[in-house]
Amino acid sequence: MSMQTIGRPTRPETNAVAAAAPEGAKGLLQYEPLIFELGGWSKTGVDLPDVAADVADDLGDLVRTAPIGLPGLSEPETLRHYVRLSQKNHAIDLALYPLGSCTMKHNPRLNEKLARLPGFIDIHPLQPQSSVQGAIELMDRLSHWLTTLTGMPAVALPPKAGAHGELCGLLAIRAAHEARGDARKRVLVPTSAHGTNPATAAFAGYTVEEIAQTTDGRVDLADLEAKLGPDVAAIMVTNPNTCGLFERDVVEIARLTHAAGAYFYCDGANFNAIVGKVRPGDLGVDAMHINLHKTFSTPHGGGGPGAGPVVLSAALAPFAPEPWIVHDQNGYRLIEGREGVAAQAFGRLSAFHGQMGMFVRAYAYMLSHGADGLRQVAEDAVLNANYIKARLGDLMSPAFPDGPCMHEALFDDAWLEGTGVTTLDFAKAMIDAGFHPMTMYFPLVVHGAMLIEPTETESKAELDRFCDTLRVLALDALSAKDDPAALERFKAAPVAAPLRRLDETQAARKPRLKWTQPAAPAPLAAE
Amino acid sequence: MRYLPLTPDDRAQMLGVIGAADIDALFVDTPASARLKGPVDLPLHQGELEVELELAGLAARNRPAGAGPFFCGAGAYRHHVPASVDHIIQRSEFLTSYTPYQPEIAQGTLQYLFEFQTQVAALTGMDVANASMYDGSTACAEAVMMAARVTRRTKAVLSGGLHPHYAATTHTLAHVAGVQTLRLTPRIDAEAGVIAAIDADTACVVVQTPNVFGQVTDVTAIAQAAHAAGALLIVVTTEAVSLGLLKSPGEMGADIAVAEGQSIGNGLNFGGPYVGLFAVREKLVRQMPGRLCGETVDAEGRRGFVLTLSTREQHIRRDKATSNICTNSGLCSLAFTIHMSLLGEAGLRKLALINHAKAKRLKAALETVPGVEVLTQRFFNELAVRLPMDATEAVERLAAHGILAGVPYSRLDPDAGMNDVLLMAATETTQDGEIDILPRVLTQMLEARA
Structure with a gap:
C-alpha cells in the first residue's frame, strides 16, 4: 500500500506481522539490561569539583587500589533505566493490590511532601536537642495519638518495622519478668500466626509452643488453658487474626493469660480493621506493635522502610527501650540512656530514635483523617472486605462462611477441587487480568489459602471491577474440570506480564545473587 | 474525607449486598462492652492546608543541617543527594508497591535489588550481599547473632572503636540469646587492642573502620588472629562513602561486612529510615538474615529475578529462621542504588x-x-x-x-x-x-x- 498515511487514523495491516524487537521490548515495555551491562567505569552522572590527586597520600596503604567494579551512568541514562524498571512493577496507584495482611492502601502525597521539609529530612539525630524541639514534639504528639487510639498508657517509638516491634514487646516482657526474678521459658503462638511471631519469640530467647485453632478460625481456649503454666512468659495473638476474624474470646484470653502470670502480646498488624472502633487497652492487651506502613499508610516502598511502634501497658511501660521522650518546663527532651524515669529501660533497639521519616507521614495521615476519619477507615475497610466475600462467596469457598469477616476475606481452595487449577494458578491468572494476586497459602491453617484485603481506599467501582474479573476467572477455573484448554490457560499464566512464571527452584539450587562479568565479550562499551 | 472513596449511597448498597442491617453488624464479634460509641478524644479530620500548616510549624522549630x-x-x-534520586523513588511503581512476592509483576523491584546486592558486594569487597537490613546498627547486631550460629560459640569481642549505640544494640539482641558481648575500652586507636581479647570461646570480633573516633585502621592482622582462633571477623562501616577510598572489608579479611548505607542517596531524617548493608563470604550465604534476590529464567528462558533461599526466613522456617526480619529498607536501598549508579x-x-x-x-x-x-x-x-x-x-x-x-x-x-x-x-x-x-x-x- 502506498497511500500517504500521515495524519490519518492508523489501522493494522491485515497481513502484517509485528516485528519482534531483538531484546523482547513490546509496546511501552522496554527491555532493560542491568546497569553493569550499560554503564562505564569512567562514566558518572554527578559533577563534582576537582580535587588534588595526592590528597589521600597521607592515608598510604589504607587506600584501596584495585578497581571496585561500580559502573556509572549519566543522568538521562539513569532516569531511563529506572523508569523502564518501574514499568515492570504493579503498584497501588495502578490498581487494587489485595495482598492480605499487608494493607496496601493509598499513600497520600501530602505526607511525602511534608516528610521532605528541611526541618524533618535535613536534621541530624545527634544535633543538640535544643535545635530539634519541633521533631521531638512531633514524636510526642504521635505518641499521644497512638496511645489514645489504642487505650494504652505508653508507647515505644524506636522499632523499625513490625517484626522489630514484636521484638521490642517481647524484650519488655522479658525485662518485666526478670525484674521480679521470674525468668520464664515459653511463648505460646497460635498455628495461624505470621512467621515473624515464632521467629521473634525464638530471637528473644524463648521456646515456642503452638496453640491450636478452633474450626471457626479462633484461638482454642481449652488448648490455651492447658498450655499456660508458670513457665509461660507471654502469648502472642494477632487480633484481628490472620484469618481476618476478630478473636471473640479476646477478653477471656487476656484473663487466662494474666491468671497464669503471663503477658498478652497482641500482633497489631491488622489494627486497621478496628482503629477508632475498639481499643486494645480495653481488651486486656499488654503490648502491641502498630505497623505505621499498614494502618497509618506510610508507603510500603517495595519492601520497606516500615515502622513498628509498640504500645505498652502500665506494667510494661517502665521497661520500654531508650530513647524516652520527656516534656517539662524546659521543653522536650530525649533520654538516651538508662537514667531517671528510664532507669529500667531494657536497652537500645537501634542506633538512633526510630523511623522519623515515617513518624512525619503517619502523623500527617492521622491529622488528615482525624478521630472521625480513622473510625471511618476501619468501617470502610471491613465493609469492603465483606462486600468481596459476599460477591465471591457463591463461586469460591470462604474458609469461614459463618458471620462477617473483618478487613480481609479468606477463601480456601475447596472450590477448585477436581479442576486441576491450584491457588497458585488462579493467582497467576489474576495477573493476566490486570490485578495483583491476593496473599497465597497464608495463613498456613487454611488449605490453599487466598487472603484478600482490599483496604478502605478502594472505590465501589474498583471493587466491582475486581469482583467481576474474579467471577469470570472463577467460572473459567471451574470449567477446567472438563476443558483441558481452560486448564492449560491457568497452567500457562501469566502470559501478559513482562515475564512468564519464573523458575524459583533453579534460583535456589544454584544461587546467582549478583552480576558477574562474563568471560567474553567484555560487557562494557569502550569510552 | 479525601482519601475515602465510598459515598453514603455506596455503603448502603454494599450493606444490602452483604445482607447486613448496618455497619455495626460487621463488628458483631468485638466485645460489646469495648465498642466505642463515637470518635475517640482527638481532633477531627482536616484539609491538606491545615495539616500542612501544623507540620510546617513543627518543622520550623528544627534547625536544618543546611x-x-x-x-x-x-x-x-x-x-x-542528586535531585533525580528523590524523583525516581517517588514514582508510584516503586513507592506504592510491596515486597516482590509475585515476581512476574515485580521485576522492577527485583532487578534493582539484584543491582543493589551487586553494588554492595563490590563496595564491601565481599562475595554476596542481601537486599538490606533496617540500618547499620541492627545489621551489626544480626551479624553477631549469625557469627554465634555459625561458630556455635557464645562470646563476641567488640572493639572500643565500635559506635557505642551499635554496641548497645548488639548487646540487646545478644544478651537474650545467651551470647556475651565483651566491649573493650574506647580509645582513638581501639582496634589495635582487639587481638589480645580473642580466645577459644570467641565467636566473632567486631571492629569498625573508620571507627567512632574517625580513626582508619587496616584490620588485616585482626582478621588473621580471629581466623587462627576459629572466630569470624565482622567489619562495621558507618560512613559508606569511605568505602570509595579505603581498603574494603573483604580485602582485609572480613567474613561479614556490615555498614550504614544512609550516606548514599538518603537524607539525615533525624536518624531514620536508613538502610543497613550486609555482606558475607560465599560459604556463609545460607546463614544470612534478610531477603536475597537471585537470578533465574522464566518459562520462555528469559532472564528474570526472584526472592530466593527463603528457607532461611521466618515465613518458611518460623522459630528456626536465621532472623525475624520481614520488611526491610526497600525504598532506601533504591535511593542508595540510584545514587551509586549516578556516581559510578x-x-x-x-x-x-x-x-x-x-x-x-x-x-x-x-x-x-x-x-x-x-x-x-x-x-x-x-x-x-x-x-x-x-x-x-x-x-x-x-x-x-x-x-x-x-x-x-x-x-x-x-x-x-x-x-x-x-x-x-x-x-x-x-x-x-x-x-x-x-x-x-x-x-x-x-x-x-x-
Whole structure:
C-alpha cells in the first residue's frame, strides 16, 4: 500500500506481522539490561569539583587500589533505566493490590511532601536537642495519638518495622519478668500466626509452643488453658487474626493469660480493621506493635522502610527501650540512656530514635483523617472486605462462611477441587487480568489459602471491577474440570506480564545473587 | 474525607449486598462492652492546608543541617543527594508497591535489588550481599547473632572503636540469646587492642573502620588472629562513602561486612529510615538474615529475578529462621542504588577524595586553636577533637551562634570519661568558608569562658 498515511487514523495491516524487537521490548515495555551491562567505569552522572590527586597520600596503604567494579551512568541514562524498571512493577496507584495482611492502601502525597521539609529530612539525630524541639514534639504528639487510639498508657517509638516491634514487646516482657526474678521459658503462638511471631519469640530467647485453632478460625481456649503454666512468659495473638476474624474470646484470653502470670502480646498488624472502633487497652492487651506502613499508610516502598511502634501497658511501660521522650518546663527532651524515669529501660533497639521519616507521614495521615476519619477507615475497610466475600462467596469457598469477616476475606481452595487449577494458578491468572494476586497459602491453617484485603481506599467501582474479573476467572477455573484448554490457560499464566512464571527452584539450587562479568565479550562499551 | 472513596449511597448498597442491617453488624464479634460509641478524644479530620500548616510549624522549630555551619557525624552524615534520586523513588511503581512476592509483576523491584546486592558486594569487597537490613546498627547486631550460629560459640569481642549505640544494640539482641558481648575500652586507636581479647570461646570480633573516633585502621592482622582462633571477623562501616577510598572489608579479611548505607542517596531524617548493608563470604550465604534476590529464567528462558533461599526466613522456617526480619529498607536501598549508579566508580572515588580533603582542611583549621587537640591521626572525613572544656557545653554555646559543631562523644557513651571529646565530620556539603571561621569562633568562645 502506498497511500500517504500521515495524519490519518492508523489501522493494522491485515497481513502484517509485528516485528519482534531483538531484546523482547513490546509496546511501552522496554527491555532493560542491568546497569553493569550499560554503564562505564569512567562514566558518572554527578559533577563534582576537582580535587588534588595526592590528597589521600597521607592515608598510604589504607587506600584501596584495585578497581571496585561500580559502573556509572549519566543522568538521562539513569532516569531511563529506572523508569523502564518501574514499568515492570504493579503498584497501588495502578490498581487494587489485595495482598492480605499487608494493607496496601493509598499513600497520600501530602505526607511525602511534608516528610521532605528541611526541618524533618535535613536534621541530624545527634544535633543538640535544643535545635530539634519541633521533631521531638512531633514524636510526642504521635505518641499521644497512638496511645489514645489504642487505650494504652505508653508507647515505644524506636522499632523499625513490625517484626522489630514484636521484638521490642517481647524484650519488655522479658525485662518485666526478670525484674521480679521470674525468668520464664515459653511463648505460646497460635498455628495461624505470621512467621515473624515464632521467629521473634525464638530471637528473644524463648521456646515456642503452638496453640491450636478452633474450626471457626479462633484461638482454642481449652488448648490455651492447658498450655499456660508458670513457665509461660507471654502469648502472642494477632487480633484481628490472620484469618481476618476478630478473636471473640479476646477478653477471656487476656484473663487466662494474666491468671497464669503471663503477658498478652497482641500482633497489631491488622489494627486497621478496628482503629477508632475498639481499643486494645480495653481488651486486656499488654503490648502491641502498630505497623505505621499498614494502618497509618506510610508507603510500603517495595519492601520497606516500615515502622513498628509498640504500645505498652502500665506494667510494661517502665521497661520500654531508650530513647524516652520527656516534656517539662524546659521543653522536650530525649533520654538516651538508662537514667531517671528510664532507669529500667531494657536497652537500645537501634542506633538512633526510630523511623522519623515515617513518624512525619503517619502523623500527617492521622491529622488528615482525624478521630472521625480513622473510625471511618476501619468501617470502610471491613465493609469492603465483606462486600468481596459476599460477591465471591457463591463461586469460591470462604474458609469461614459463618458471620462477617473483618478487613480481609479468606477463601480456601475447596472450590477448585477436581479442576486441576491450584491457588497458585488462579493467582497467576489474576495477573493476566490486570490485578495483583491476593496473599497465597497464608495463613498456613487454611488449605490453599487466598487472603484478600482490599483496604478502605478502594472505590465501589474498583471493587466491582475486581469482583467481576474474579467471577469470570472463577467460572473459567471451574470449567477446567472438563476443558483441558481452560486448564492449560491457568497452567500457562501469566502470559501478559513482562515475564512468564519464573523458575524459583533453579534460583535456589544454584544461587546467582549478583552480576558477574562474563568471560567474553567484555560487557562494557569502550569510552 | 479525601482519601475515602465510598459515598453514603455506596455503603448502603454494599450493606444490602452483604445482607447486613448496618455497619455495626460487621463488628458483631468485638466485645460489646469495648465498642466505642463515637470518635475517640482527638481532633477531627482536616484539609491538606491545615495539616500542612501544623507540620510546617513543627518543622520550623528544627534547625536544618543546611541552615549554616554543620559538623555532625557519628554514624549519620550529610551528603548531597542528586535531585533525580528523590524523583525516581517517588514514582508510584516503586513507592506504592510491596515486597516482590509475585515476581512476574515485580521485576522492577527485583532487578534493582539484584543491582543493589551487586553494588554492595563490590563496595564491601565481599562475595554476596542481601537486599538490606533496617540500618547499620541492627545489621551489626544480626551479624553477631549469625557469627554465634555459625561458630556455635557464645562470646563476641567488640572493639572500643565500635559506635557505642551499635554496641548497645548488639548487646540487646545478644544478651537474650545467651551470647556475651565483651566491649573493650574506647580509645582513638581501639582496634589495635582487639587481638589480645580473642580466645577459644570467641565467636566473632567486631571492629569498625573508620571507627567512632574517625580513626582508619587496616584490620588485616585482626582478621588473621580471629581466623587462627576459629572466630569470624565482622567489619562495621558507618560512613559508606569511605568505602570509595579505603581498603574494603573483604580485602582485609572480613567474613561479614556490615555498614550504614544512609550516606548514599538518603537524607539525615533525624536518624531514620536508613538502610543497613550486609555482606558475607560465599560459604556463609545460607546463614544470612534478610531477603536475597537471585537470578533465574522464566518459562520462555528469559532472564528474570526472584526472592530466593527463603528457607532461611521466618515465613518458611518460623522459630528456626536465621532472623525475624520481614520488611526491610526497600525504598532506601533504591535511593542508595540510584545514587551509586549516578556516581559510578569514578564519581564515588572523587566524592570520597573531596570528603577527605574537607576533613584535612578542618584538621588544619582546628590545629591553629590554642588548647584544641585533634586526636585522630589517620582519618577519612571525621575527627575526634579534645577541647579544653566540656564538649556538650561547647556544642550548646556554638549552637546559640548558629553553628552545629559536632557530636559530644559523651552523648554516645556518658560513662567513658571523655566529656571533653567532640566528634566533628566534614563532607562535600561543608563549605570552606564554614571551616575557615571555626578558629576565630572557637578561640572567642574559649577566651570568653576563660
